[in-house]
Every structure is written in structure tokens, then in C-alpha cells.
């Protein structure tokens with residue numbers, strides 16, 4: 001049986017076929033549909049798009065609606081996003097951990113470096129490799145909480161995903177500055193800031209870039225010295241009261257809650273399936289094309 005149809009039958013045939021034929025295929029879903037059609041071969045992109053839309057609504061409501069009242073509330077959505085994010089980090093760490101040499105439940109810096117950059121004397125690495133190795137080593141030291149030179153699995157998780165933990169935030173800020181600070185004076189100037197956001201500088205400066213210039217003067221450069229220092233960059237990329245999953249939840253509800261009752265029905269999610277496909281709630285759509293348990 002066709003995948004779209006089999007999912008349809010499990011819910012409500014007539015309603016689903018109606019949606020299958022009515023909803024346009026948005027770009028994010030189309031991309032997923034193309035990928036999914038390649039997996040399944042016998043299905044067309046169009047059919048896969050419809051399948052993904054329906055699957056999005058069904059999966060989201062079934063998995064996220066904890067109290068099974070048929071609606072997804074803000075609280076349910078937020079705890080789901082937190083769960084998916086945590087799960088991704090744990091799975092990613094497990095995958096990388098299995099790919100490296102582990103001795104006595106720990107990874108040494110040497111074994112990580114050799115696995116990542118290849119066996120070579122330090123002098124044989126090119127300067128760009130040397131920079132990357134130095135950067136990794138600095139991050140390694142920050143992740144090594146007990147200072148024994150090796151990383152346990154928990155420490156390695158912080159190494160791989162430093163943005164998730166408070167004690168790694170300064171490293172994230174340092175790395176961000178280094179990426180943007182082209183003249184290497186340790187600060188981000190207005191031109192460096194704009195150059196990072198709008199690298200090609202083709203044609204007339206778009207309005208959003210002009211808005212960013214204003215943002216830089218009004219909000220980013222707090223002490224008004226014309227450049228962003230470490231503290232100002234920290235405020236920008238990891239503001240102290242910023243809650244990522246809360247912001248993502250608010251965004252999804254704002255975009256999808258058509259009747260403004262503060263919760264999402266299956267139909268509201270189906271109507272805005274493109275928004276969900278671009279969201280962490282569906283692992284940016286990846287979970288929807290894997291054809292396995294979400």
C-alpha cells in the first residue's frame with residue numbers, strides 16, 4: 001500500500017485525502033519530499049510531500065499531546081522541544097564516542113587529535129590546521145572539568161556542544177569573536193559585524209542590513225566605543241535570560257494557532273506543516289523522512 005495512503009487510513013481516510021489534494025508543497029517540505037522520494041524510489045516527490053505533511057500533524061499531535069486531549073499546549077510543545085534537543089545531543093555524543101578510541105572510560109587529547117586531524121608531527125601541520133588544533137585544545141581544556149587531561153563521556157558532550165552549558169559559554173564567545181574578527185584586534189567592529197551577516201556585499205545594501213547597522217549602535221555596542229568586546233558579544237549570542245526552547249515554542253504557536261486559543265489542533269499543525277518542518281520540534285524535518293519511530 002502506498003505510504004501516504006496507509007497513514008491516511010490509520011487516521012481518517014476521507015479527511016486526509018482531502019488534505020492530500022488541497023495543500024500546496026512548500027519549499028522546506030519539497031526538499032524533504034525529494035529526499036524521501038529518493039529513499040523510497042517508487043514514490044513521486046508530490047506524494048511524498050503530502051505524506052510528510054500528514055505525518056507531521058499526526059506525529060506532532062500524537063507524540064507531544066501528553067494528556068491526549070487532541071491539542072498541543074504551549075507547555076507540551078516546550079517540553080517536547082527540550083526533549084528532542086537533549087536527545088539529539090546525547091545521540092550525537094554516543095555516535096562520536098563510539099568512533100574514537102576510549103581507554104578506561106576516557107578519551108585522551110592525543111587520541112582525539114590523531115583521529116580528527118591524522119597522525120603527524122605538530123610541525124607538519126599547515127598553519128590553518130594548527131589554528132584549528134589549538135582552538136580544539138583550548139575547548140578541550142575548558143571541557144575537562146576535573147583537569148586530568150582526558151575527557152569522560154559527560155565532559156566530551158560539553159566539548160561537542162559547548163553552547164549547552166554555562167561553564168563553556170566563554171569559549172563559545174571567544175570562538176565567535178575569532179570567526180568574525182578579520183583584523184585580529186580582538187574586537188568586532190561594525191564592518192566586521194556587517195561583513196559576517198552580509199558577506200557578498202552585492203548590489204545596494206538591503207534594508208535588513210541597514211537595520212543591523214542600527215542594531216549594532218543601539219544594542220550591541222553597549223559602551224558606545226564603536227566595537228564589540230567579549231562581554232558585548234556574550235550579551236549578543238548568549239543573553240542571560242534567553243531560553244531557546246521557550247522562544248521556539250512561542251514562534252511555533254504564533255505561526256500556527258489560527259483560532260488564537262493558545263493551543264494547537266491537528267488541523268492547525270497540518271495547515272502550517274512547513275513551519276514545523278523547519279523547526280527543532282521535528283529535528284528540522286529529518287525525523288519525518290526517516291520512516292522510523294520518531
Ligand SMILES: [Ca+2]
Pocket residue numbers: 144145146147148149150151152155
Ligand atoms: Ca577529565
Ligand SMILES: [Ca+2]
Pocket residue numbers: 181182183184185186187188189192
Ligand atoms: Ca576586529
Ligand SMILES: [Ca+2]
Pocket residue numbers: 220221222223224225226227228229232
Ligand atoms: Ca563596545
Ligand SMILES: [Ca+2]
Pocket residue numbers: 257258259260261262263264265268
Ligand atoms: Ca488553536
